[in-house]
Amino acid sequence: MVAIWWTASFGNRLCEVIVLDNLRCGNMANLSRSWDRIQFVEGDIRDEDLLREVMERVVVVYHLAAQSNVMEAERDPEYCCTTNVDGTLRVS
Numbered sequence: 001m002v003a004i005w006w007t008a009s010f011g012n013r014l015c016e017v018i019v020l021d022n023l024r025c026g027n028m029a030n031l032s033r034s035w036d037r038i039q040f041v042e043g044d045i046r047d048e049d050l051l052r053e054v055m056e057r058v059v060v061v062y063h064l065a066a067q068s069n070v071m072e073a074e075r076d077p078e079y080c081c082t083t084n085v086d087g088t089l090r091v092s
């Protein structure tokens with residue numbers, strides 16, 4: 001999940017970007033070029049308290065957190081369902 005909030009401060013940046021990912025299949029190395037421009041939160045979209053906390057000042061959400069691998073989804077259907085279905089409902 002990638003979340004964005006607009007900052008009210010008089011800085012150069014127009015927005016702040018938060019990346020929330022539980023690193024189940026994500027790789028921190030993929031963020032290396034953006035490291036100085038994002039806030040990374042290692043966490044799960046199924047964690048309601050964390051989600052509420054992260055969403056507090058957020059204006060835009062790009063919801064990409066998912067169990068996207070079909071073989072993994074077959075291996076662990078409960079994880080797939082709680083992330084892709086329940087998790088998506090929570091994010092929305």
Ligand SMILES: NC(=O)c1ccc[n+]([C@@H]2O[C@H](COP(=O)([O-])OP(=O)(O)OC[C@H]3O[C@@H](n4cnc5c(N)ncnc54)[C@H](O)[C@@H]3O)[C@@H](O)[C@H]2O)c1
Pocket residue numbers: 001020021022023024025026027043044045046063064065066067068069083087
């Ligand atoms: N890749 C594409 O071409 C494409 C095209 C259209 C739609 N999509 C959709 O976009 C979404 C993401 O696809 P992708 O290819 O980037 O998948 P991906 O597997 O590369 O990325 C999914 C990310 O979600 C994270 N994640 C998994 N479960 C999580 C959880 N419970 N809480 C927090 N983070 C969690 C993983 O660690 C990973 O970084 C999927 O819904 C997919 O169907 C992808």
